[in-house]
Amino acid sequence: MVDKKQIVECVPNFSEGRDMSVIKQITNEIESVEGVSLLNVDPGEATNRTVVTFVGSPESVVEAAFRAVKKAGEVIDMRKHHGAHPRMGATDVLPLIPVSGITLEECAELARELARRIAEEANIPCYCYEASAFRPERKNLAVCRAGEYEALPQKLTDPDKRPDFMPPGFDPEELKKQISHPSPLTTHLLKTGCTVVGARDFLIAVNFNLNTTSTRRANAIAFDVREKGRPKREGNPITGTIVRDKDGKPVMIPGTLKCTKAIGWYIDEYGIAQVSMNMTNLKVTPLHVAFDEVCRCAANRGVRVTGTEIVGLVPKQTLIDAGRYFLEKQHRSTGIPEADILKIAIKSMSLDDLRPFNPKEKVIEYLIEASEQSGSSSLTDLSVKAFAEETSRESPAPGGGTVAAYMGALGAALGTMVANLSSHKAGWDDRWQEFSRWADQGQAFRCLLLNLVEADTMAFNDVMEALHMPKNTDAERAARQEAIEAATFQAANVPLLTMDTAMQVFLLCKAMAEEGNPASVSDAGVGALAARAAVLGAGLNVKINAAQLSDRDVAEKLVAEADALIAQANEAEREIMEIVTGKIKA
Numbered sequence: 191m192v193d194k195k196q197i198v199e200c201v202p203n204f205s206e207g208r209d210m211s212v213i214k215q216i217t218n219e220i221e222s223v224e225g226v227s228l229l230n231v232d233p234g235e236a237t238n239r240t241v242v243t244f245v246g247s248p249e250s251v252v253e254a255a256f257r258a259v260k261k262a263g264e265v266i267d268m269r270k271h272h273g274a275h276p277r278m279g280a281t282d283v284l285p286l287i288p289v290s291g292i293t294l295e296e297c298a299e300l301a302r303e304l305a306r307r308i309a310e311e312a313n314i315p316c317y318c319y320e321a322s323a324f325r326p327e328r329k330n331l332a333v334c335r336a337g338e339y340e341a342l343p344q345k346l347t348d349p350d351k352r353p354d355f356m357p358p359g360f361d362p363e364e365l366k367k368q369i370s371h372p373s374p375l376t377t378h379l380l381k382t383g384c385t386v387v388g389a390r391d392f393l394i395a396v397n398f399n400l401n402t403t404s405t406r407r408a409n410a411i412a413f414d415v416r417e418k419g420r421p422k423r424e425g426n427p428i429t430g431t432i433v434r435d436k437d438g439k440p441v442m443i444p445g446t447l448k449c450t451k452a453i454g455w456y457i458d459e460y461g462i463a464q465v466s467m468n469m470t471n472l473k474v475t476p477l478h479v480a481f482d483e484v485c486r487c488a489a490n491r492g493v494r495v496t497g498t499e500i501v502g503l504v505p506k507q508t509l510i511d512a513g514r515y516f517l518e519k520q521h522r523s524t525g526i527p528e529a530d531i532l533k534i535a536i537k538s539m540s541l542d543d544l545r546p547f548n549p550k551e552k553v554i555e556y557l558i559e560a561s562e563q564s565g566s567s568s569l570t571d572l573s574v575k576a577f578a579e580e581t582s583r584e585s586p587a588p589g590g591g592t593v594a595a596y597m598g599a600l601g602a603a604l605g606t607m608v609a610n611l612s613s614h615k616a617g618w619d620d621r622w623q624e625f626s627r628w629a630d631q632g633q634a635f636r637c638l639l640l641n642l643v644e645a646d647t648m649a650f651n652d653v654m655e656a657l658h659m660p661k662n663t664d665a666e667r668a669a670r671q672e673a674i675e676a677a678t679f680q681a682a683n684v685p686l687l688t689m690d691t692a693m694q695v696f697l698l699c700k701a702m703a704e705e706g707n708p709a710s711v712s713d714a715g716v717g718a719l720a721a722r723a724a725v726l727g728a729g730l731n732v733k734i735n736a737a738q739l740s741d742r743d744v745a746e747k748l749v750a751e752a753d754a755l756i757a758q759a760n761e762a763e764r765e766i767m768e769i770v771t772g773k774i775k776a
Contacts, residue, residue, distance in 0.1 A: 196247055196248055196290070196291035196292045197245055197246070197247070197289040197290045197291060197292070197558075198245065198246065198247070198248045198251045198286055198287065198288060198289060198292060198297060198300070199243065199244070199245045199251075199286070199287040199288075199289050199392075199554070200243070200244055200245070200251050200254070200255050200284065200285070200286055200287070201241060201242070201243050201284075201285055201287065201502060201503075202241075202242050202255065202258060202259070202281055202283070202284040202285075203239055203240070203241050203242075203277075203281070203282045203283045203284075204216055204239065204240045204242065204258075204262050204266065204280065204281055204282070205238065205239060205262075205266055205268060205271050205273070205277045205279065205280055205281075205282055205383070206233075206238065206239070206240060206262075206265075206266050206271075206280075207233040207234040207235055207236075207237055207238045207239045207240045207273065208233070208235050208238055210233070212265045212266065213231065213233060213240050215261055215265050216242070216258050216261050216262050216265065217231055217242060217258075218261075219254070219257040219258045219260075219261045220242065220244050220254045220255075220257070220258050222254075222257065223246070223250050223253050223254040223257065224250065225246045225247050225249075225250030226244050226245070226246035226250045226251060226254045227244060227245050227246060227557075227558070227561035228242070228243075228244045229243045229244055229245060229503065229554065229557040229558070229561070230242070230243040230502060230503050230551070230552070230557065231243075232501060232502050234273075234275070234459075234501070235459050236273070236274050236457040236458050236459040236460070237273045237274045237275035238271065238272060238273025238274075238275070239273055239275045239277065239282070241395070241501055241502040242258070243502055243503050243554070243557075245289060245554075245558060245561075248292060248296075248297075248300055251286065252286075252300055252303070252304050255284060255286075255304060256304060256307055256308060256311075256312070258281070259280075259281040259284065259308050259312060259314060259385060260308075260311075260312040260314075262280040262281045262382075263280050263281070263312055263313075263314050263378075263381070263382035265280075266280035266382075267280075267381050268280055268339050268380070268381060268382065268383040269380060269381060271339065274455050274456075274457065275466075276332075276335055276338055277335075277338060277339060277383075278334075278335045278338055278339050278342065278383050278384050278385075278386065279314070279339065279382060279383030279384045279385045279386075280314075280381075280382045280383055280385075281314075281385045282335075282383075282385065282386065283319075283331060283335075283385070283386045283387075283388075284304075284385055284386070284387045284388070285301075285320065285387075285388050285389065285390050286300055286301050286304070286387075286388070286389045286390075287389070287390060287391065287392055288389075288391070289558075294321050294389055294390075294391060295321065297321065297322075297389035298320075298321040298322040298388075298389040299322075300389070301318060301321075301322035301387050301388050301389045302318055302322050302324075302387075304387055305317075305318050305322070305354065305355050305385075305387040306355050308355070308385060308387065309353075309355035309356055309357055310355070310357070310358060312382075313357035313358075313375065313378055313379070313382075314357070314379075314382045314383075314384070314385055315346065315352075315353035315355065315356050315357065315360075315379065315384045315385070316353055316354060316355045316384065316385050316386070316387050317334040317353045317354055317384065317385075317386045317387070318354045318355075318386075318387055318388055319331050319334050319386050319387070319388035320388040320389055320390040321388065321389040321390060322387065322388045322389045323388065324354050328354075331386060331388075332451070334386045335386060339383050339384075342379075342380070342383060342384055343380070345384075346360075346362060346379065346384075347362040347363075349362075353384055357375060357378075357379070359375060360375065360379075390470070391470075391471070392472070392505055393468055393469055393470045393471075393472075394468070394469045394472065394477060394500065394504055394508065395466075395467075395468055395469075395500070395501040395502055396466075396467050396468075396469060396477065396480070396498060396499065396500050396501065397464040397465065397466045397467070397498070397499040397501065398464060398465040398467065398481070398484045398488075398495050398497075398498055398499075399460070399462055399464055399495065399496045399497040399498065399499060399540075399543055399544065400462060400463045400464060400465065400488060400493050400494070400495060400496065401462070401493060401494045401495075401496050402462070402463050402493050403456060403461065403462060403463055404456075404463055405454050405455055405456045405463055406454070407454070407463065407491055407493055408454025408455065408456070408463035408464060408465055409453065409454030410454070410491060411454060411465050411484060411487050411488050411491060411493065412452035412453050412454045412465045412466075412467070413445065413452075414445055414446065414487040414490075415445045415446050415447045415450065415452060415465070415467075415480070415483055415484055415487055416445040416447065416450050416451055416452035416467070417444060417445055417447060417448050417449060417450050417451070418442060418444070418445065418451070419442045419443045419444040419445040420442065420443055420445075421433070421440040421441065421442060421443070422440070422441040422442065422443050446483055446487070447475050447479070447480055447483055448471070448474045448475050449469065449470045449471035449474045449475050450467055450468065450469055450470070450475055450480060451467065451468045451470070452465055452466060452467040452468075453465075453466055454466070460544060462496075464499070465484055465488075467480065467484075472505070472508055476508065476511055476512070476515075477504075477508050477509075477511075477512055477539070478511065478512035478515045478516065478535075478538075478539070481495070481498060481512075481538075481539050495540075496540065496543055497539070497540030497541070497542075497543020497544060498539040498540055498541050498543065499541075499543070499544055500541060500547075500552060503552055503553065503554040503557065504552055504553060504554065505553070505554055505555070506532075506549075506553045506554070506555045506556070509531075509532050509535040509536075509549070509553065510528065510531055510532070510535070512535040512538065512539065513530075513531035513532055513533075513534040513535035513538070514531060516534050516535065516538040517531070517534055521619065521622045521623075522613070522614065522622065522626075523609065523610045523613035523614065523622065523625060523626040523629045524626050524629070524630055525606055525609060525610060525613075525625075525626055525627075525628065525629020525630040525631070525632055525633050526610060526629070526633070527633070529549075532549050532553075536549075568644065569588060569592065569643055569644055569647060570640050570643055570644060577596070581593060586650065587647045587650045587651060588643075588646070588647045589646075589647075589650065589731075590727055590730060590731055591646040591649075591650070591681075591684065591685045591688065591727070591728060591731035592643050592646040592647050593727065594646075594685065594688055594692075594723070594724045594725075594726075594727030594728040594730075594731065595639050595640075595642040595643045595645075595646055595685075595688045595692075595724065595728065596639070596640075596643050597692075597720045597721075597723045597724040597727060598635075598639040598642075598688060598691060598692035598695060598720065598721055598724030598725075598728075599635075599636050599639035599640050599643065600717075600720045601692065601695045601699065601716075601717040601718065601719075601720030601721035601723075601724060602632050602633075602635035602636040602639060602695045602698065602717070602721075603632070603636050603717075604699070604713050604714070604716055604717030604720065605628075605632050605695060605698035605699040605702050605714060605717040606628075606629050606632030606633055606636060606698070607710070607713060608699075608702035608706040608707060608710045608711075608713050608714050608717070609625045609626075609628040609629035609632055609698070609702055609706065610625070610629050611706070611707045611709075611710050612625040612702070612705070612706040612707040612710075613625035613626050613629065615707050618707075624705075625706070628698060628701055628702070631694075631698060632695075632698050635691060635694050635695055635698065638691050639688065639691055639692065639724070642684060642687060642688045642691065645684050645687075646684050646685060646688070646731070649677070649680045649681040649683075649684045650681055652677040652680060652681070653674070653677040653678055653681050655673075655677070656670065656673035656674040656676075656677045657670075657674060659673055671740075675739065675740055675741070678735055678738050678739055679735075679739060679744065681731075681735040682731070682732050682735035682736045682739070682745075682748050683748070685728035685729070685731035685732045685735075686728070686732050686748060686751060686752060686755075688724060688725075688728040689724070689725045689728045689729055689732070689752060689755045689756075689759075690755070692721045692724035692725045692728065692759070693721075693725060693755060693758060693759060693762070695717065695718075695720075695721035695724075696718060696721055696759070696762035696763070696766065698717070699714045699715075699717040699718040699721065699766055700714075700718070700762070700765065700766050700769070702714040702717075703715065703718070703766050703769040703770050703773070704769055708773060711769075711770050711773045711774065712770065712774065714766070714770060715766060715767060715770035715771075718762070718763050718766040718767065718770075719763065719767075721759070721762075721763070722759050722760065722762070722763040725755055725756060725759035726756055726759065728752075729752040729753075729755065729756045732748055732749065732751075732752040733749055733752060736748040736749050736752075
């Protein structure tokens, strides 16, 4: 189970993508650490590289990372490694990424300590990059990895280029003398290579598939878009002399996409060229913006982007933003279920061009949720039939409060349906944004109420747990009574939140009854009836739980709030039903 207070993600890249038995030995080390969840293993045959993603508490992640790096150094021999991707070590790069409850700066300190431990205990040299870098220029991974593995012997003996942490007993002079007859430590270093450890925010590694086999064309497109751009040349832009500044450094023509790094390569496995890109700040350059820009630059060079390949995992919001972007370009409502938005993103960018793209296996939030819910069931994941059956059983939960919240969710869903139908109604094309905004609000209400479906049952279960606490001593009886009072208050407060949220559904249903597609006005009416049932039903649960509270002032306040909301719901439902019945009669 992942620590919910502090979660760190680690995405090491191992220089083996073909021998799954080797990869399995490494991932076994990760899974051997309690408190860590292995989310994804993404091997690439052409790159001969595997991207692994795991999450957990900071201490657990650091321990798992150390064990994985140590094992990779034992089972991967860099002297025999070849692949399309730049690399420098058995574990090439190892970033720590803050997910929740921890800062980037704290992850940077963890990364530095991890790098020191890898060097001292596993005898593997380590650079520190990004937020953990000791030197400004080493923030850039490319600077640390310059020359790749082949340049390692020279870099290890150069004080200015040497890694930040070296194994104990390392003697650069001895290395210079014994390259042809290396000592055991030197042999070990040449086998393991060097690892780059750091801390960074989330980035996406993405490849854009091209309908060409030309690496040169792919590189040209990469240079068009990447932030670094390409060197300025005199005369011919390809073969002309590179223009240099007063310090002798090439003058660069910047690319069009900020916070991106890109190269072009040919992939034997697929028989196509790709633009391979690292996107380091998704707020500055979102994925969908990069996709459209690569498409534009490719078209300018007579090339077409046929699809997109995401390496490793992707944040859910990245795909949600992309789906909404492409829906808006089509003048379609964005107020549709999350799964449908993701489908639009997948199809718009052809994320399934090379292999199937399953969000449950590629979206980091879904994988974390699946890890946390392993072995447990959720009411909202049940089918309609199963939910009704579960409610009908002799157990007291799920009960009336849970069903009330579900009624509210159904009311929100109906109002949203009318908004979406209205957004796509022929002849109403100029109003798509108006109805899309309503649909967005409706989806938000629906999600909140579904969360309250779970919360209501959890609150009841907390009351039952408190009632079963021991009561053998005065201290135990006092603790039990305090727990019962707190749990009972929560059991009354959750349905009050249901009432508050369900009241918002009336605004949606009234707007749809007045302005929405006339053919669906009855649906808006049923939505209002469901919202009223939610408010009145949840109100009953507020009152029955408030009656059990010892603090009568709190109880009376809860009941008064519930009564006020019930009165408002009755009036809102009456107004909407007048509109609905009036339109049906007409």
